Amino acid sequence: MQRINAAEVAPEAYHAVLGLEKYVRANVEHTVLELVKLRASMLNGCTFCVDMHSRDALSAGESSRRLFAVAAWREAPFFDERERTALALTDAVTRLGEHGVPDDVWDAAAKVWSEKELADLVMAIATINVWNRIAVTTRTQPPLEV
Numbered sequence: 001m002q003r004i005n006a007a008e009v010a011p012e013a014y015h016a017v018l019g020l021e022k023y024v025r026a027n028v029e030h031t032v033l034e035l036v037k038l039r040a041s042m043l044n045g046c047t048f049c050v051d052m053h054s055r056d057a058l059s060a061g062e063s064s065r066r067l068f069a070v071a072a073w074r075e076a077p078f079f080d081e082r083e084r085t086a087l088a089l090t091d092a093v094t095r096l097g098e099h100g101v102p103d104d105v106w107d108a109a110a111k112v113w114s115e116k117e118l119a120d121l122v123m124a125i126a127t128i129n130v131w132n133r134i135a136v137t138t139r140t141q142p143p144l145e146v
Contacts, residue, residue: 001139002138002139002140002141003137003138003139004138005138006134006138017127017130017131017134020123020126020127020130021127021131023120023123024120024123024124024127027120027123028117028120028121028123028124030060031057031060031062031083032082032083032086032121033124034053034056034057034060034062035057035066035070035079035083035086035087036086036087036090036121036124036125036128037049037053037124037128038050038053038054038057038067038070039070039073039087039090039091039094040090040093040094040125040128040129040132041053041128041132042070042071043090043091043094043095044094044129044132044133044136045136046131046132046135046136047141047142048135048140048141048142049128049131049132049135050142051142051143052142054067055146063078065078066078066079070087073087081112082112082113085105085108085109085111085112085113086109086113086121088105088108088109089101089105089106089109089121089122089125090125091105092105092106093122093125093126093129094125094129109121
């Protein structure tokens with residue numbers, strides 16, 4: 001059962017996060033954005049976001065094979081270099097450890113993404129992590145019927 005509805009209880013905070021969401025939607029390639037959102041949501045165990053972003057990606061034409069493979073993306077042959085570096089960066093930022101994002105992960109991404117694209121990608125990863133933490137903490141559940 002959902003603990004609280006953050007959008008109702010703290011609408012100004014919710015709208016601030018929504019502002020970040022609108023920014024990343026406008027500035028990160030849609031396919032990459034959905035892969036990043038799905039991967040971070042899987043890592044964070046956010047059922048609501050895994051459900052929402054997999055449905056969003058499917059409705060936008062993404063293949064189910066690629067979406068299922070996000071869980072094991074390192075071994076999957078379905079992702080190009082930019083997608084792989086975005087997924088690696090998502091893993092590193094989402095699982096941010098004591099030493100931060102490793103240089104090899106950052107350097108690989110910097111080879112295929114411009115500085116602006118990297119900044120936007122970091123914002124996208126940070127934003128989905130905020131949404132995940134809100135949904136997991138408040139126990140927001142996906143709809144049973146869609």
